Each structure stands twice: as C-alpha cells, then as structure tokens.
Amino acid sequence: TIMPQGKSWTRLSQVLAGLAGVIAIAMLTGAAVEEKNVVAYAGQVLMMAGPSQLHELEQEFAEKELLREVEKQVLKRFPQHSSNLLSSLIRRPAAKSMLAANCAMKDQYLVIESTFIALQANISKENSTLQERDEQLRLTAQDAKQKWLEAQAGYRTAEAKKEAAAEAASYAESQYQKFVSSVTSGEENLAKLKPKLDEEQTQLEAERPILEEVAQLIQTLTSASARQNPAGVLLEAKRKIARLVPPTGNAKLAVTVEKFKSILASSSSGTAASMLQVVQELQEQITTRIREIQEEVQGMKSELEQNRATMKEWEEKLVELYDARDDAKNDMDTRAVVRQQLGGAYEARDQAYEDYHSSFLDDSARLQRQHDAVQLIVRRVAESIAGCE
Numbered sequence: 001t002i003m004p005q006g007k008s009w010t011r012l013s014q015v016l017a018g019l020a021g022v023i024a025i026a027m028l029t030g031a032a033v034e035e036k037n038v039v040a041y042a043g044q045v046l047m048m049a050g051p052s053q054l055h056e057l058e059q060e061f062a063e064k065e066l067l068r069e070v071e072k073q074v075l076k077r078f079p080q081h082s083s084n085l086l087s088s089l090i091r092r093p094a095a096k097s098m099l100a101a102n103c104a105m106k107d108q109y110l111v112i113e114s115t116f117i118a119l120q121a122n123i124s125k126e127n128s129t130l131q132e133r134d135e136q137l138r139l140t141a142q143d144a145k146q147k148w149l150e151a152q153a154g155y156r157t158a159e160a161k162k163e164a165a166a167e168a169a170s171y172a173e174s175q176y177q178k179f180v181s182s183v184t185s186g187e188e189n190l191a192k193l194k195p196k197l198d199e200e201q202t203q204l205e206a207e208r209p210i211l212e213e214v215a216q217l218i219q220t221l222t223s224a225s226a227r228q229n230p231a232g233v234l235l236e237a238k239r240k241i242a243r244l245v246p247p248t249g250n251a252k253l254a255v256t257v258e259k260f261k262s263i264l265a266s267s268s269s270g271t272a273a274s275m276l277q278v279v280q281e282l283q284e285q286i287t288t289r290i291r292e293i294q295e296e297v298q299g300m301k302s303e304l305e306q307n308r309a310t311m312k313e314w315e316e317k318l319v320e321l322y323d324a325r326d327d328a329k330n331d332m333d334t335r336a337v338v339r340q341q342l343g344g345a346y347e348a349r350d351q352a353y354e355d356y357h358s359s360f361l362d363d364s365a366r367l368q369r370q371h372d373a374v375q376l377i378v379r380r381v382a383e384s385i386a387g388c389e
Helices: 010-031 035-048 051-059 066-073 079-092 103-222 224-226 231-242 250-264 269-384
Strands: none
Touching: 103 231, 103 269, 250 269
C-alpha cells in the first residue's frame, strides 16, 4: 500500500478533514461538485441554509478556495492514479456511489482508504484529546471551587471565633477595670479613714483608766471615811470627769458624759448607785465603740484584700483572653488571605474552563462532522472495491 509522503502530512490531514466535510455534504445533498463551480456551490448552500445551519456550515466553507487548495495540497501528494481516483470520487454524483471500482486500480483505492482510515483515527484522537482537556479543566475548576468553599467556611468559623474571643476579652477587661476601681477606692478610703479611727480609738483607750478611777471613787462613798467627807470624794470625781473629752462625732458618748456631770453636780452619797450606773454605761459605750472601730478597719482591710485578689484573677484572665483574641484574629486574617487566593484561583480556573468549553463545543461538533464524513468516504471506497478479489 502506497501512503502519501512529505513534510506537510499535518497540513494534509487538516485539508483532508475539510475535504471530507465537503464530500459528505456533496454526497448527502446529491450535488455534483465540480472544480470550476465549487465557490458558487458553497455560496448556494450557505444561502439556502437556515440560521441554525449557518454556524455548522461555516466551519466547512471558511475558505472559498477549499477544493482548489485540496487540488494543490492533497491530490498532488498521492500517486497520479490515486489522485485521479480520489477526484472521481469527489466529482461523482451521489446517485452513482454504488458503481463498482476498476479492480485493476485496487491498490490506489486501498491507498485512498488507508489514508482516510488514518485520518479518521487522527480526528478521533484529536476529539478525544479535546474532550479530555475539557473534562480536565472542568474538574480543575470544580476542585478549585470546592477548596474555595471550604476556605470560605473556615474563614466564617474563624471570624465567629474571633468575635467570641473579642467579646470575652472585652468582658474580662470591664471586670478587671471594675476591681481596679474598687481597689483604688478601698485604698483611698482606708488611707483617709483609718488615721481618724486610730486617733479615736487611742482617745477612747485613754479614757478607760479615768472611768476606772471615777468608779472606784464613787464606790468609796459607802465607806466610813467617805461618809465623813463625801463632798471631797465628789469633787475629786468631778475633776476626773472633767478630763473626759468624747471623740468628735461620737454624740452618744458626749451625751452620756454630760449626763454624768449633771448627776455629780447634784449628787450626794445617797446617789452613789446611780452615779456608778452611769459610769458603767460610759465604759460599755467606749468598749462598744472601740470594737466598732476595730471591726470597721478590719472590714475595710478585708474588702480591700479580697478586691485585690479578684483584680489579680481578672488580670491573669485578661492576659489569657487577650492572647486568645489575638490568636483568633491572626487565624481569621490568615484564612482571609487563603480564601482570597483560592477565590482568585477558582475564578481563573472557572474562566479558563468557560473560555475553553465554549470553543470546545464548536470544535468537537466540527470534528464529529469530519469524522462522519471521513467514515462515509471510507465506506464509499469499501463499497467500490467490494467486488474485487
């Protein structure tokens, strides 16, 4: 079998594909395609075609000089006898397609057949390559979309975590500031009040011995020696009571002291019991007030220490929550960058697929038509030589 040779085998395949399309159209419409009226015939076909057919036909008639190019680029690459046979197949009306071949030229028919069988295989391979590329681009775009969607979901989750961490840190900060204020206020109150309370307690402590001495003097009023000179005992008691100065602001104690002074001014030995009762009342009031001062100071100290401990706890929590907030924000920002990158990759891959797919549909349809046309030619040749031994 003689196969066409030369450096233009690729170009030959392309031209033969175009030739196959034209031959198929000629055979299917029953038109007699002649070299001198190819352009006119192509024009008539295009004029007669409807809008839906024009797009398909324009692939076959893109060049007005297609058959002339075939004559120049294809037929001359076959041996002369094969070229003549191919030309006769081209120009033969469809009605005579079943005429038997000249068996003496069977080899030339086989050249034509093998050439178009090879062309058919090339077309099938090219179409498969286009389909594989289209599917590859589709899967690549689909994979890029899935990765972008996962990144988008991851970003939204990180965003929610960041917001939650920020709220937790904000709450911890408010609690910390609350106890900072409490500690500051407690320290100020303690610094302001404790010296006054200490001074009051010191003053009250100093009055206790005086009241003890007054109580002893009053108790002596019942003795024989005191009964001989009760005025002297009362005078001494008055002098000691005069030394009592109730702390400023202690109105209750001041009233009791004045009450005792009044009793002393009008009392005699017969009223010793009532005077002693007043002295005991003063002693109880001083003791109670000292206890109140101590409790008040201790209360301020305890509250201050508790607030300091709580403030320290919130300070430690705040540091942890600040770190968690920063980590969450960094994670969100990182995911935002990844999401943006994957989004750009998906957009590019999806656009690449859409651009390729739009032309792929036309190219695949064109190749299928060429495949069918070549198959028709191969069958035509096989039918022609079917009777040859």
